[in-house]
Amino acid sequence: MTALAALTGHYLRASFGDKFGLAFGAVQPFLYLVLFGPLFARSGVGSWEVLVPGLLVQLGLTSAGMAGFGIVFDHRFGVLERLRVTPVSRVTLLLGRVLRDTVVLLIQAVAIIAAAWALGLRAPLAGVLLALLLITVLAVGLASLSYAAALTMRQELFAPVMSTVVVPLMLLSGALLPMSLAPAWLDVVSRLTPFRYAVEGLRALFAGSYASSALAWGVVVSLAFAVVGVALGTRRFQRENA
Amino acid sequence: MIHARGLTKTFGPVEAVRGIDLDVSAGEIVGFLGPNGAGKTTTLRMLTTLLRPTSGTATVAGADLFADPAGVRRRIGYVAQGGAIAPFSPVGEELVLQARLYGLSRRRARERVTTLLAELDLPGVEERTTATMSGGQKRRLDIAMGLLHRPELLFLDEPTTGLDPHSRANLWDHVRRLRERDGLTVFLTTHYLEEADALCDRVLIIDHGRIVAAGTPDELKSGHGARTLDEVFLAVTGRELREEAAA
Ligand SMILES: Nc1ncnc2c1ncn2[C@@H]1O[C@H](COP(=O)(O)OP(=O)(O)OP(=O)(O)O)[C@@H](O)[C@H]1O
Ligand SMILES: [Mg+2]
Numbered sequence: 001m002t003a004l005a006a007l008t009g010h011y012l013r014a015s016f017g018d019k020f021g022l023a024f025g026a027v028q029p030f031l032y033l034v035l036f037g038p039l040f041a042r043s044g045v046g047s048w049e050v051l052v053p054g055l056l057v058q059l060g061l062t063s064a065g066m067a068g069f070g071i072v073f074d075h076r077f078g079v080l081e082r083l084r085v086t087p088v089s090r091v092t093l094l095l096g097r098v099l100r101d102t103v104v105l106l107i108q109a110v111a112i113i114a115a116a117w118a119l120g121l122r123a124p125l126a127g128v129l130l131a132l133l134l135i136t137v138l139a140v141g142l143a144s145l146s147y148a149a150a151l152t153m154r155q156e157l158f159a160p161v162m163s164t165v166v167v168p169l170m171l172l173s174g175a176l177l178p179m180s181l182a183p184a185w186l187d188v189v190s191r192l193t194p195f196r197y198a199v200e201g202l203r204a205l206f207a208g209s210y211a212s213s214a215l216a217w218g219v220v221v222s223l224a225f226a227v228v229g230v231a232l233g234t235r236r237f238q239r240e241n242a
Numbered sequence: 243m244i245h246a247r248g249l250t251k252t253f254g255p256v257e258a259v260r261g262i263d264l265d266v267s268a269g270e271i272v273g274f275l276g277p278n279g280a281g282k283t284t285t286l287r288m289l290t291t292l293l294r295p296t297s298g299t300a301t302v303a304g305a306d307l308f309a310d311p312a313g314v315r316r317r318i319g320y321v322a323q324g325g326a327i328a329p330f331s332p333v334g335e336e337l338v339l340q341a342r343l344y345g346l347s348r349r350r351a352r353e354r355v356t357t358l359l360a361e362l363d364l365p366g367v368e369e370r371t372t373a374t375m376s377g378g379q380k381r382r383l384d385i386a387m388g389l390l391h392r393p394e395l396l397f398l399d400e401p402t403t404g405l406d407p408h409s410r411a412n413l414w415d416h417v418r419r420l421r422e423r424d425g426l427t428v429f430l431t432t433h434y435l436e437e438a439d440a441l442c443d444r445v446l447i448i449d450h451g452r453i454v455a456a457g458t459p460d461e462l463k464s465g466h467g468a469r470t471l472d473e474v475f476l477a478v479t480g481r482e483l484r485e486e487a488a489a
Contacts, residue, residue: 006342014331073328079336082326082387085290086343087316 003088007096008103015104025063026108029055032176033116041120046178048121053202054175055116056109056135057195061166063108064142067101068150072158075151090237094147094230101143102136109135127205134205137222138198141229148229151236173199197221243268243395243427244289249298250451251284258284260451261298268394271421271428273442275435275471277479281451282431283323286397289429290320303395316344319393323400323431325384327372333383334368337390344391351390358386363412377404385413389420396420398430402437410434414441435471445471449479 015022032055040051074080083093109132113121150158170176172186173195179187190196201218209215244266251259259281266272276282287293289302291311300306305313327336334355341351359365362382372380381404388396398417402410414437420426432438438445439459447455447462455462455478462474 002345003343006339006348010335010339013335073330077328078322078324078326079328081292081322082320082340083343084292085315085318085320086340087312088343089312 004092004096004099007088007092008099011097011100012103015100022104022107025066025104026059026112028062029059029112030115032058033112033119036176037116037119040176045181048116048119049123049206050178050203051176052113052116052121052123053131053206054173054199055112056131056202057138057173057199058170058175059108059112060105060135060138060142060198061170061195064101064105064139065146065166066159066162067097067143068146068148068162069159071097071147071150072155076155084237091230091234094144094233094237097147098140098143098230098233102139105139105143106132106136123206124208127208127210130210131202131205134198134201134218134222137219137226138195141194141222141226144226144229144233148232148236151239169193169195172196175199194221194225198225243270243304244300244302244429246289246300246302247298249285249288249300250296251281251288251293252296257451259288259295262448262451262453264289264300264446264453266427266429268427269421269425270443271417271430271441273438273445274429274431274448275433275438275445275475276431276448280448280479282448283399284451285448286320286399286429286431290318290397291315292320303393317394319388319391319396321384321388321396321398321401323403325380326387327380327383329371329373332369332371333375337368337383337386340387341390346391354390355386358389361416362386363409378406378409381405382409382413392424393426395427395429398428400431400433402432402434410437417441435475439471447475447478454478 037048037051040046041048071080113128146162149162153161172190172193174190175195179190179196182190197217198221200214201222204212204215204218244264246262246264249259249262250257262285274282274285284293288295289300289307291307291314299308302314303317305317307314327333337355338348338351341354342348346354355368359367362385364379364382364386367375367379372383375383381401385398385401388398402413405413417428418441421428442459444456444458445462446453455474457465459471463469463471466474466477468474468477
């Protein structure tokens with residue numbers, strides 16, 4: 001527990017020391033919010049309450065999803081190996097980073113929601129708070145998988161591969177346009193990605209429909225995603241590094 | 243302190259370590275010598291739980307390498323050949339974190355860092371990053387990292403490479419003092435054989451993944467009719483190269 005607190009605190013201090021990095025993960029969804037949001041809100045397809053949950057999942061992908069990039073340098077400079085010789089459990093070594101990424105994501109999410117509010121978003125406070133909780137779960141899974149990916153692929157490939165993978169995942173989640181508009185085949189493919197359920201769960205929360213099946217699915221899929229992510233991430237930390 | 247039997251490690255087609263038996267007693271300083279690529283780092287990484295041996299058994303600092311890796315980790319320190327500090331964060335924070343990972347409170351960790359940095363001739367570097375430090379200062383920081391938690395057994399992989407003669411002498415003095423004061427056991431690799439001769443109670447020479455000579459420096463020198471460890475080293479290593487040249 002001390003080890004987890006020490007690690008998380010250490011990484012958080014580093015993140016807050018790097019304001020540019022803190023803002024950078026949120027740039028893409030912020031641009032969508034400001035330059036695409038007003039269009040979307042007037043298109044008749046949906047309102048701010050439909051778009052913002054999608055942008056929050058996009059934020060998850062571009063922020064927590066890219067978290068693994070940071071470990072590439074720790075790996076290269078021998079920091080990771082130094083940590084792996086300490087008695088701290090491997091899951092703690094992973095979670096220290098993941099908790100930092102989750103806190104960072106929450107701060108970015110609150111900033112996006114606040115900006116959206118200024119533009120016209122209206123949602124129940126309880127729904128927004130629960131949405132932040134669901135995003136936390138999603139962030140744990142995304143960051144863990146991102147570290148697993150970073151420790152698996154060749155270092156120089158991580159950034160280009162991940163920034164490419166994120167695009168179809170985001171589009172298939174229906175983050176930008178609801179999947180109810182999609183042709184049948186696209187709808188089926190979309191249902192194979194976990195983020196579709198997260199987006200719809202978040203939309204249900206922003207709409208205040210707390211008893212909907214969309215929300216139930218969003219919670220279940222996000223939790224399962226987080227469990228799988230942490231399990232895979234821990235395995236990569238355990239593995240001998242070549 | 244270390245008992246290993248039949249340790250091997252293969253990387254695909256490369257047999258890096260081909261069956262090593264080791265016994266190191268508490269309080270000994272043992273030098274692990276050998277040419278580049280002989281398997282020194284690979285052996286150290288196996289003994290420090292970083293690399294799973296392909297076969298063999300070992301107890302390190304009283305804990306079984308396979309059954310209780312966390313027990314091994316708690317009692318050992320490891321200074322890697324390539325260093326272990328990233329250039330972008332203040333070294334004081336990295337050191338305090340490292341100490342806290344061994345269970346020290348924040349306050350105790352800070353105190354320990356201050357004392358250790360002074361002992362290693364690096365007072366007041368806490369706020370700096372390694373990007374602004376010389377190679378020798380960085381190397382001494384790596385060593386501080388390995389000593390923070392007062393390990394019983396310290397693995398040093400080429401600790402003095404890149405240090406000037408003063409720093410090297412200073413580091414070896416420090417190692418001797420720790421052995422005398424705390425009974426520290428040290429297992430180290432180096433390519434500076436005169437230093438190994440002066441410092442080590444015993445040396446092991448490894449070549450192509452096998453131990454080819456072992457004993458006290460004096461035993462090895464008299465056994466090979468040599469005046470220096472360099473001569474012993476040249477006599478017992480590189481046999482395959484010479485055989486290839488002869489064929
Ligand atoms: N991760 C790895 N994958 C493949 N081969 C490796 C790996 N690590 C080491 N080797 C190989 O194993 C052999 C032993 O390497 P090792 O690093 O143990 O040598 P060393 O004795 O420490 O050498 P040096 O004095 O140059 O540090 C070498 O042939 C090396 O190329
Ligand atoms: Mg080596």
